[in-house]
Amino acid sequence: MKEGKNLEQNKQERPMSLMSRSLITGFVGGLIASSFGVIMYYLSFSEVAPKSYLIRSWITADWTDGWLGNMLSILMVGVLSLLTAFIYYGIFKKIDSLWMGVGYGIILWVIVFxxxxxxxxxxxxxxxxxxxxxxxxxxxxxxxxxxxxYSISYDYADTIRKEEEIKEKQN
Structure with missing residues (x-):
């Protein structure tokens, strides 16, 4: 019967840390937002696309105007979003308010533009x-x-709540 404990299906998976989940949230958020930025550019809602400020500012090769330039810029925004998620995690994670996220977006817009x-x-x-x-x-x-x-703040509050529930069950 001891052999059953060592089986792969009986092992508990370690949960991902809050920081890791926050960074994944940032990366995915950057991919989604920059994809919408490209769509907004092609539908003429915006004069600028992510490739305009990430790639075309330094590289003037022909490929930057095509789909490869768009894909690379979307990926670059995803990577830069790791930093924005890390900053939010470090400073504002305890503020469980939708309005803090709105304010953070406005602050990021002012920084970029x-x-x-x-x-x-x-x-x-x-x-x-x-x-x-x-x-x-x-x-x-x-x-x-x-x-x-809101994703990072909600995840933080949910993690704290679950930890408190576990402590209560142990007592």
Missing amino acids: YIVQPIFPNIPNLMDLNRYTIVSTLCLFILYGTFIG
């Missing part, structure tokens, strides 16, 4: 963008920030 805009020569100045681009990208960043923020 106002503060670091001089680094990306392919992005027009904020005052040169049309109002449709401003509104649509701001909405996209708000959705992105809400997804990242």
Whole structure:
């Protein structure tokens, strides 16, 4: 009967850490948001696409205008989103509010379109963008920030609640 304990199906899987789940949330959120950014660009809701500020600012090769440039920029935004998720996890994870995510998205939009805009020569100045681009990208960043923020905060609160339930059962 002792042999049964060593079987693969009888072993308990270690749960993924809260930090790992937060980073996965950030990566997936970045992939989804940048994909919508590309769609918004092709449907003329926005004058800028993720490839405009990540790839086209430094590389002017022909391939950056095609599907490969879009895919690479979507992947790059996913990787950069690991950083935004890590920052949110470190600073705001205890704030269980939808509005914190909205605020975080607005802060990220200001950083991308106002503060670091001089680094990306392919992005027009904020005052040169049309109002449709401003509104649509701001909405996209708000959705992105809400997804990242609320997912991480909810996961943190849920993890704390489950740990407290386990402690209560042990007592």
